[in-house]
Every structure is written in C-alpha cells, then in structure tokens.
Amino acid sequence: MKEILQQKAVRIKLLITDCDGVLTDGGVYYGDQGEDLKKFNIRDGMGVERLRKLAGVETAIITGEKSPSLVNRAKKLQIEELHLFIKDKVSVLDSLIRKYDLSAEEVAYIGDDYNDAAVMKLVGLTACPADALPGIKAIADYTCQTKGGDGSFREFAELIIEAKTSYVQLSSAKTGVITLSNGRRIGKGEKCYVIAEIGINHNGSLEIAKQLIDEAVAANVDAVKFQKRTPEICVPKDQWEVMRDTPWGRMSYIDYKRKTEFGIAEYATIDQYCKKVGIDWFVSAWDVPSVDFMEQFDTVMYKLASASLTDFALIQRILETGRPLMLSTGMSTMKEIEAALVFINQFDANYPLFVAHSTSAYPCRPEELNLKMIETLINKLPGIPIGYSGHETGLGTTVGAVAMGATFVERHFTLDRAMWGSDHAASVEPQGFQRLVRDIRDLEIAAGDGIKKVYESELAPMRRLRVNISDEFIEKSQLN
Structure with a gap:
C-alpha cells in the first residue's frame, strides 16, 4: 500500500483542501463579524509553505463556508485559489485543472464530509482526517492519524513532500550502460572506467597538468578530470581577504584561487592535448557560469561534486547541456541523494546518469569508506551505472570497490603526494596509478563468467x- 501511495503522491502538483473539519475542527465560532474567531492550526500553515518550497506543490481551498477568518488565513499563506461558499466542488475542480493544465492524477484532495465525496472520486490522491465520516474514510487513499484542526492537512502535506523528494521512479529504458559521445561504454558488463582526477593538483601550472595527463596515459587510465570554478562565486566573501602562504608568496585567498584557476587558453590546450594522446577528459563544474564556460569544449560528461549535490540550479544547468552527468554522493544523506535523483528524473527519466559512492574525507579512513553502499546503490538504482570516488591512501580498497560492483572508479592524481596543495595528500602517484589499473584489469579477468x-x-x-x-x-x- 505504501508503494501505491508513493506512486500517486509523486505525481501531485496541486493539493486542494476543504476548510471546516480539515483546516479547523468544524466548530462554529461567532464573533462580531461572523466566523472571524475560527481557529487554524499553525502546523497546517507550515504545511502549505513546505509544500510550496520543498515539493513545488501549491494549495487551493474549496469550501462551502464563507468565513472572514479563512480569507485572512489564505492571504497570509499566499493561497491564491480560495473558493468560498461553493455548492458544486466538481465544477471548481474542473476549472482549476483547465487553468493550470493539469490532469486529474496530478491533483490531491483532503476532505471530511459527504460533500467532498464527488471530488475525491475524481482526483489522483485523497486523504481525510482521523475524525472524518465513515463513508469518506472508505474512499480515501489515506486516513490521517490527526483530526481536523489538529494538523491533518500538515500530515497529508508531509506524505506528499516525502514522496516527491525520496521516491525514485526509474525509466524502464535505463539499461545500466551509458555510451559516451566517443563510443566508450560505461556500466554493467563493461570494463571498469578508470578516472584520474587531476582536479586542482596542477597548482595552476599547465606544464604540470600536461605531465599528469602523460602519466595517466602511461597508466592506461580511461579519463582525466579537472575542476572548474568561478572563484568569486565559490569562495565565501568573508574568506576573500584571508591571507595565505602559497608557493607564489603570501596573498589573499581569493587571489590564490584565481591564480590556480585555468582559463580558456589552458583548457583549449588541455582539450587539444588529450585528443592528441587519446584520453577522455572532463571537469567537475562548481557553479553555473563554469558550465557555460565549459560548453565551449566537447567533453564526454560533467561531474557533480559531492558538495554540489543539493545545488539544484547547478544540476539544472548541467541537465540542459544534455551531456551525461556523474553524481558524487559524499557528505550526503540517503534522502538528499534521492531528492537529487527525483529532480533529475523529473527533468528527463532517461537522462544519462552515473552515481558514485563516496565519503568526503581527505584522506579517508578505511572504517569510513563504507564500500557496501555500492551494493546498496546497485540494488536501489538498477538502471543506473554505480561507481566509486575514493579519497583513501591505499589502492586495495578501490580494487575492492570494483569487486563489489563499481562500474567506474575515480581517484585523485598527483606527481608527488608531498607537493603543496590541499588534495595531494589524498592522491595517488603515477606508479601507484599504474598498479591500480593493473590490479583492476587482473580482477576483471579473474572474475570469469561464474560457470x-x-x-x-x-x-x-x-x-x-x-x-x-x-x-x-x-x-x-x-x-x-
């Protein structure tokens, strides 16, 4: 039953509610100007705001009453669709569906009385308070634990929010294998796609970047990855003038980040150089202007860093490019991962997507690697290639990730772990990367066919x- 509710709730775009018996307890309160003493539950008001903010669902009110207090309440909560003293609720429902270009399955309704029954039989998802009439309980998809006026609307709203931010409905077209623009295939049954993340380990030097590319090619790596930022966006304003000791002398943090950031000339050289030596390349884009910048180049995909998992504006911009997206899941809860997947799924259920298990500690201790999450993600997302982005110091655990089903792996790459910079200590040196690729290929051969x-x-x-x-x-x- 829970699965059915989720499938219905994830489609909802408009929640309609009755007033008496739902937003209030159905009692009659007479003041000098009629029902201006009608009391509303603050939790229900928060439900309206949370629906709008977290799930993009608006609220409408259709009621047979004409209450001054309800008018004030709707105004405060910015509910534009307020329909008072309505005898034919079905007609109002039809007008709202036409006005907002909805289907009936995209509308939810919560009511408590027999005058709500006709509407409840037409919409996609229904609920009623705990003290609703028996006949209404019989046709409602969900009966709240709370009574009318005690937060039943909020309870129903949270059910919809939970579904829309956690339920991942994958397209049946997803096969677990993605073909890149150059013909390379990544996913189940394919050779593990090995990525050497140069990131910012070039320390602002194009020559170091080219040396790292050469070493990656020598190690038989499939791709190198860089990071692209707009420092003025990514560096918090209060950190701009903090002074840092750098290889170029003492300078402000913002100037240091500017000095280590590659521009059009450097990336044009990298693009030509990678094509010349025959290795894929792409970047982690940390902000929207960086995606705009990178669209000057025909890279094979985009990476979304773990820190950006909740940056939906950035995700949206990447999705608009149509390039495959590799999403990393460090420093994230399962709920946050699911919310990002729902967002991507709503943009395009068939969008080419990779998901990498990761723990964002540099370097990461073995007890925090949690490699079994790879199997968890494989089981939860059967149509999506699952991989591993590691920040540990050894190599064996990354090989182990492949043994546990990772279809791609990524490790930070450096010429020397003792070099100046934040990521070098958690990186792999050239000889280590050669051993890593060798051991992964040996593992793939040794795995056999299971017969x-x-x-x-x-x-x-x-x-x-x-x-x-x-x-x-x-x-x-x-x-x-």
Whole structure:
C-alpha cells in the first residue's frame, strides 16, 4: 500500500483542501463579524509553505463556508485559489485543472464530509482526517492519524513532500550502460572506467597538468578530470581577504584561487592535448557560469561534486547541456541523494546518469569508506551505472570497490603526494596509478563468467592427486 501511495503522491502538483473539519475542527465560532474567531492550526500553515518550497506543490481551498477568518488565513499563506461558499466542488475542480493544465492524477484532495465525496472520486490522491465520516474514510487513499484542526492537512502535506523528494521512479529504458559521445561504454558488463582526477593538483601550472595527463596515459587510465570554478562565486566573501602562504608568496585567498584557476587558453590546450594522446577528459563544474564556460569544449560528461549535490540550479544547468552527468554522493544523506535523483528524473527519466559512492574525507579512513553502499546503490538504482570516488591512501580498497560492483572508479592524481596543495595528500602517484589499473584489469579477468568448469591446466594435477576420476575425464585424458 505504501508503494501505491508513493506512486500517486509523486505525481501531485496541486493539493486542494476543504476548510471546516480539515483546516479547523468544524466548530462554529461567532464573533462580531461572523466566523472571524475560527481557529487554524499553525502546523497546517507550515504545511502549505513546505509544500510550496520543498515539493513545488501549491494549495487551493474549496469550501462551502464563507468565513472572514479563512480569507485572512489564505492571504497570509499566499493561497491564491480560495473558493468560498461553493455548492458544486466538481465544477471548481474542473476549472482549476483547465487553468493550470493539469490532469486529474496530478491533483490531491483532503476532505471530511459527504460533500467532498464527488471530488475525491475524481482526483489522483485523497486523504481525510482521523475524525472524518465513515463513508469518506472508505474512499480515501489515506486516513490521517490527526483530526481536523489538529494538523491533518500538515500530515497529508508531509506524505506528499516525502514522496516527491525520496521516491525514485526509474525509466524502464535505463539499461545500466551509458555510451559516451566517443563510443566508450560505461556500466554493467563493461570494463571498469578508470578516472584520474587531476582536479586542482596542477597548482595552476599547465606544464604540470600536461605531465599528469602523460602519466595517466602511461597508466592506461580511461579519463582525466579537472575542476572548474568561478572563484568569486565559490569562495565565501568573508574568506576573500584571508591571507595565505602559497608557493607564489603570501596573498589573499581569493587571489590564490584565481591564480590556480585555468582559463580558456589552458583548457583549449588541455582539450587539444588529450585528443592528441587519446584520453577522455572532463571537469567537475562548481557553479553555473563554469558550465557555460565549459560548453565551449566537447567533453564526454560533467561531474557533480559531492558538495554540489543539493545545488539544484547547478544540476539544472548541467541537465540542459544534455551531456551525461556523474553524481558524487559524499557528505550526503540517503534522502538528499534521492531528492537529487527525483529532480533529475523529473527533468528527463532517461537522462544519462552515473552515481558514485563516496565519503568526503581527505584522506579517508578505511572504517569510513563504507564500500557496501555500492551494493546498496546497485540494488536501489538498477538502471543506473554505480561507481566509486575514493579519497583513501591505499589502492586495495578501490580494487575492492570494483569487486563489489563499481562500474567506474575515480581517484585523485598527483606527481608527488608531498607537493603543496590541499588534495595531494589524498592522491595517488603515477606508479601507484599504474598498479591500480593493473590490479583492476587482473580482477576483471579473474572474475570469469561464474560457470564452473575444469580447465586444461587442472587435468595433470587431477591425474596425480585425485582418488577417483570420472569417465568423462579419463576419456579426455586419453584423447590428449
């Protein structure tokens, strides 16, 4: 039943509510100007705001009452669709559907009385308070634990918010394999795609960047990755004038970040150089202008850093490019990961997407790597290639990630871990990267096909050591 509710709730774009018996307790309160003493629950008001902010769902009110207090309440909560003294709620529902170009399945309704029944039979998702009439409870998809006026609207609103920010409905077209623009395939059944993240380890030097590309090619790496930022956006204003000791002398933090940031000339050189040596390249874009900048180049994908997982404006801009997106999940809760996936899914259910398990500690201790999350993500997202972005100091755990199902891996890359800079200590040096790629390829060969067989190399030991040899192997030995 919970799954059905989620499937219905994730489609909702408008929540309609009755007033008496839902937003209030249905009592009659007469003041000098009629029902101006009608009391509303503050939790329900917060539900309206949370629906709008977190789920993009607006609220409408259709009621048979005409209450001055309700008018004031709707104005305060910025509810534009307030329909008072309504006898035919179905007609109002039809007008709202036409006005906002909705389908009935995209509308939810919460009511408590028999005059709500006709509407409830037409919309996509329905609820009622705990003290609703028996006939209404019988047709409602969900019966709240709270009564009318005690927060039942908020309870229903939270159900919708939870569904829209956590329920990931993958397209059946997702196969778990993505083909890049250059024909390379990443995903289940393919060779692990190995990424050497140069990031900012070039320390602002194009020559160091080219050396790192050469070393990545020598290690048989599939791709190198850089980072692109707009310092004025990514550096907090209160950190701009903080002085730092750097290889170029003492300077403000903003000037240091500007000095280490590559521009059009450097990236044009990198683009040409990577094409010349035959290696893929792309970047982690940290802000919207950086995506605009990178669209000057035909990179194979974009990476969304773990720190940007909740930056929906940045995600939106990347999605607009149509390039595959590799999403990293460090420093994130499962709910935050699901919210990002829902956002991407709503943009395009078939969008080419990779998800990388990661822990954002530099360097990361083995007890915090949590490699079993790779299996968790594989089971939860069967149509999406799952990988691993590691920040540990050793190599074995990254090879282990591949053994656990990672279809791509990423490690920071440096010429020397002792170099000046924030990421070098958690990076892999050239010889280490050669061993890493070698061990991953050995693992892939060693994994085999899962079908039990006796190899030719085992026949001689069998003849020497086995007590009883079956007829099929006696015949095979004689043939040989």
